[in-house]
Amino acid sequence: MDKVEEFEELRPLLFSIAYRILGSVGEAEDAVQETWLRFDGSTARPLSTKAFLSSVVTRISIDVLRSARVRREEYTGPWFPEPLLSDPYQDPARAVELADSVSMAALLLLERLSPAERAVFVLREVFAFGFDEVAAAVGRSEASCRQLLVRARRHMEEGRPRFAADRKERQELATRFFDALKDGDVGGLRKVLAADVRMVGDGGGKAPQLAKAVVGADKVARLLGTVLPWVFRVDVTFEPREINGQPGALFRDRDGKVLHALALDVLDGQIQTIRAVINPDKLGHLGPVGDAWAVDREVKQARRQSSSSHSADS
Structure with missing residues (x-):
């Protein structure tokens, strides 16, 4: 050799x-x-x-x-x-x-x-x-x-957490999470989240991200269940994938470019942590990277238009 x-x-x-x-x-x-x-x-x-x-x-x-x-x-x-x-x-x-x-x-x-x-x-x-x-x-x-x-x-x-979920349990819980996410089902999301679940994003100042971690099943479920449907309206899609050996997903824009990677920590039958890697510098190895700022602007515009339409109807 x-x-x-x-x-x-x-x-x-x-x-x-x-x-x-x-x-x-x-x-x-x-x-x-x-x-x-x-x-x-x-x-x-x-x-x-x-x-x-x-x-x-x-x-x-x-x-x-x-x-x-x-x-x-x-x-x-x-x-x-x-x-x-x-x-x-x-x-x-x-x-x-x-x-x-x-x-x-x-x-x-x-x-x-x-x-x-x-x-x-x-x-x-x-x-x-x-x-x-x-x-x-x-x-x-x-x-x-x-x-x-x-x-x-x-x-x-x-x-290190004391209880680790087996692979089958993790995948079943992740499937329920992503099904509820797709449907904007706040109640369904709440059922799979730990009471003290944390959702946090890494944008590195180069992509839109949460100002601070969102903590608690109610807050996380409401945020995901109300914001994500608007994201999907502007043709953002996601594909469930293993991220670092754990359940997760890649989110893509309408051109198929990567916007962010979402990883779930599943322990003791519930989702304990949701981490989003949004910094474009950390996504290039996954494929062409999309413009998360542009998607964010499009989502905000769609929400404003909907709000104006509802105001006019009333």
């Missing part, structure tokens, strides 16, 4: 490591490409290509994350990871860990960790690397990596 074949065989793993460390599809792809350039430029052949490339992509990702964290502190509004439709790396023996670790909720918990803690947690807990390989990847001793892992696990467990 030549270098190119070796690298391409490991590319899914390298991307999956980088994405979990960075929370960005574009930055993860760049980290993988930089890893290839370093591998291609090296003259020595490593004893384990997998260990070598995993170490390189981890170190690159840690460096990128350190600079990215400064940008995230200055980010306008809530910051969410870039939505991922499918994880390229699959390992049946670790399917549960892989699926859990790529969810929006888990990636946001990982944001609490230092770059080194995050890398150690991803390599050890998610991909089951040995401590010798983890230590080589992050440039620390094995003892130091064990301490980093203890701290990382503690942070993750503190924020």
Whole structure:
């Protein structure tokens, strides 16, 4: 097997490591490409290509994350990871860990960790690397990596919900949610939402978004049940899709361009969190991106016209 074949065989793993460390599809792809350039430029052949490339992509990702964290502190509004439709790396023996670790909720918990803690947690807990390989990847001793892992696990467990829904339950609840959304059924929406459900959007100041999180089943159901029908009137459509391993949907304008990605956290038989990624900078990898501002203006105009029509009739 030549270098190119070796690298391409490991590319899914390298991307999956980088994405979990960075929370960005574009930055993860760049980290993988930089890893290839370093591998291609090296003259020595490593004893384990997998260990070598995993170490390189981890170190690159840690460096990128350190600079990215400064940008995230200055980010306008809530910051969410870039939505991922499918994880390229699959390992049946670790399917549960892989699926859990790529969810929006888990990636946001990982944001609490230092770059080194995050890398150690991803390599050890998610991909089951040995401590010798983890230590080589992050440039620390094995003892130091064990301490980093203890701290990382503690942070993750503190924020992790206690009850996870199985895949079938999640999909059934998501189907009921999207059916009610399509029909503007406020009562139907209320039934699938947790009492303290939160709905929040990441527009980054570059797309229309909620001024703040909407909290509570009544408020969220009313907002979705009254606003979304107007959005659909201007030919916006949605297609249910898995977003980061969880139920969700892609919303598109009349030309089929992506407007935003919606992800649902389903726990204990109810929808606990609704996250919308609206920032166009985070959607380009999903296809051509639409103009959410234009759609927003069109919706407002349609509502004004309807209001004027009702006033004239009365």
